[in-house]
Amino acid sequence: xxxxxxxxxxxxxxxxxxxxxxxxxxxxxxxxxxxxxxxxxxxxxxxxxxxxxxxxxxxxxxxxxxxxxxxxxxxxxx
Amino acid sequence: xxxxxxxxxxxxxxxxxxxxxxxxxxxxxxxxxxxxxxxxxxxxxxxxxxxxxxxxxxxxxxxxxxxxxxxxxxxxxxxxxxxxxxxxxxxxxxxxxxxxxxxxxxxxxxxxxxxxxxxxxxxxxxxxxxxxxxxxxxxxxxxxxxxxxxxxxxxxxxxxxxxxxxxxxxxxxxxxxxxxxxxxxxxxxxxxxxxxxxxxxxxxxxxxxxxxxxxxxxxxxxxxxxxxxxxxxxxxxxxxx
Numbered sequence: 001x002x003x004x005x006x007x008x009x010x011x012x013x014x015x016x017x018x019x020x021x022x023x024x025x026x027x028x029x030x031x032x033x034x035x036x037x038x039x040x041x042x043x044x045x046x047x048x049x050x051x052x053x054x055x056x057x058x059x060x061x062x063x064x065x066x067x068x069x070x071x072x073x074x075x076x077x078x
Numbered sequence: 079x080x081x082x083x084x085x086x087x088x089x090x091x092x093x094x095x096x097x098x099x100x101x102x103x104x105x106x107x108x109x110x111x112x113x114x115x116x117x118x119x120x121x122x123x124x125x126x127x128x129x130x131x132x133x134x135x136x137x138x139x140x141x142x143x144x145x146x147x148x149x150x151x152x153x154x155x156x157x158x159x160x161x162x163x164x165x166x167x168x169x170x171x172x173x174x175x176x177x178x179x180x181x182x183x184x185x186x187x188x189x190x191x192x193x194x195x196x197x198x199x200x201x202x203x204x205x206x207x208x209x210x211x212x213x214x215x216x217x218x219x220x221x222x223x224x225x226x227x228x229x230x231x232x233x234x235x236x237x238x239x240x241x242x243x244x245x246x247x248x249x250x251x252x253x254x255x256x257x258x259x260x261x262x263x264x265x266x267x268x269x270x271x272x273x274x275x276x277x278x279x280x281x282x283x284x285x286x287x288x289x290x291x292x293x294x295x296x297x298x299x300x301x302x303x304x305x306x307x308x309x310x311x312x313x314x315x316x317x318x319x
């Protein structure tokens with residue numbers, strides 16, 4: 001299971017460069033690059049800042065993707 | 079564009095890198111400058127940790143901490159190897175272990191591991207190795223300063239030529255590794271093996287020296303690590319997302 005994101009698409013929608021977005025959320029451009037490539041999973045704080053900068057709900061910007069090898073989903077506890 | 083340039087030029091990392099590189103070159107004129115290289119390399123990180131520099135984000139802080147952790151692991155490995163060689167049939171009867179000038183070797187290890195780890199994490203495998211190999215090319219050019227001191231009378235042209243050719247090889251390797259990571263990784267391994275061959279020959283001829291030991295260590299830390307990350311980068315690029 002891994003976290004995927006749609007930052008690149010929504011950044012393009014708003015016509016923002018990586019540098020623009022980095023400046024808006026107060027990180028380096030390389031950090032945006034690493035997040036977009038899925039090499040770095042941001043903290044919850046940064047995820048919410050990115051969502052706000054891209055005018056998106058955080059749940060739509062970041063999503064969990066199950067790999068074929070993953071087991072069944074977490075038990076609900078009910 | 080201007081804003082980007084303004085933001086990057088005064089970065090503490092670049093300034094530290096520039097000072098360290100200048101010290102490497104000027105060591106031929108003033109050898110004590112080498113002593114300060116490790117301090118200069120670590121200075122931005124030290125200042126960030128104590129809160130003087132506030133230019134880091136969570137991502138760059140994570141990189142810095144991981145690079146530091148890698149440097150600590152490498153330091154532990156060097157200390158262990160040194161301890162083993164001193165206490166269990168070491169090469170040197172004077173209690174110095176396998177490493178001549180042990181503390182210098184430790185400083186070299188920690189500095190290189192930190193730098194290589196930081197650069198590769200910051201820029202990614204291909205771009206990181208590209209930059210590391212360009213730095214190696216610059217380092218290869220540094221003996222050219224000996225020409226001005228006339229250290230090798232009658233061999234000035236040879237020294238200059240070998241520096242330029244060596245640097246050229248690294249520049250070519252840098253571009254090749256960026257374009258074709260796996261062939262680049264294989265060439266780096268060959269370079270490492272050649273360096274080891276040189277060490278074996280030097281050991282047979284005249285035993286360990288600081289220069290040979292440091293160059294072998296540097297080869298392992300730079301070529302070895304670079305080759306591994308380039309190889310893995312290609313594997314990751316080929317794997318389905």
